[in-house]
Amino acid sequence: MANFNVGPIDLSKLEAQLRLAIEEDEKYKREDAAKFRAIEQSKTYEEFRNIVKASHLKPLDKHESLCPRDMKPASWNIRAGKNLRAPSFERVTSAISTCASDTGQKLDEILGKELGYEKFHELWLLCSEDLEGRLKLLEKAFLVDKIFKGHDLSVDLISEIMGTLNESLNQDLKNSNEAYDFVIKVMMSVCSTPRFSLHMLLLSETERSVIDQLKEKVKVYSVEVSEKGEAPRDDASVSLAFLDCF
Incomplete structure (x- = not known):
């Protein structure tokens, strides 16, 4: 009969193997979920690949920073710095x-x-x-035809614009049709910017919640307009299919 000698178990090595197995399992689930999102949101293979690669990223909180608080700003070009305006x-x-x-x-x-x-x-x-200043700024900006066209808006800017629009509708429970049409026009313009779908994946839960509130208000407005039989005031409220992008 064979004699098996079982030595002492290395608990630290066993723990390391367990952690590695858990990390690999979480990575598989995370990338698998990202692939399903990418299929719906991406138009090219490159966008699909970028969404999957970014599946491990988590958005920074607005109060977080990549630089230590005690770090002083450094000049990257000391000689030319004095000549810049x-x-x-x-x-x-x-x-x-x-x-x-x-x-x-x-x-x-x-x-x-x-x-x-x-x-x-x-x-x-x-x-x-x-808030009032930013609303005035948005109104002025959209007097310029397609001011966001071709510009890659940052995640922070997208979140802040949506938050401003949502807050503007909170100021008065009975907002005018013009107010909603303006909100819809801005949202349509923002969602047509480059890499918008990728930026949406990097929103925090709080930012995501604000956008969901804004979407719900626009949907309720659309239903009310349809029930009253009112014609849309401009092309912005003709179709709300763009809301699926948010």
């Missing part, structure tokens, strides 16, 4: 303070000039705490 920290802080405290005359003065996408994004950041 970049605003100083004091000027930027002053501009933000001005926009937050006096959104009326100051913002109207700025919006009276020609507005392109770069200027829009700059002003959007300056008015981070000003």
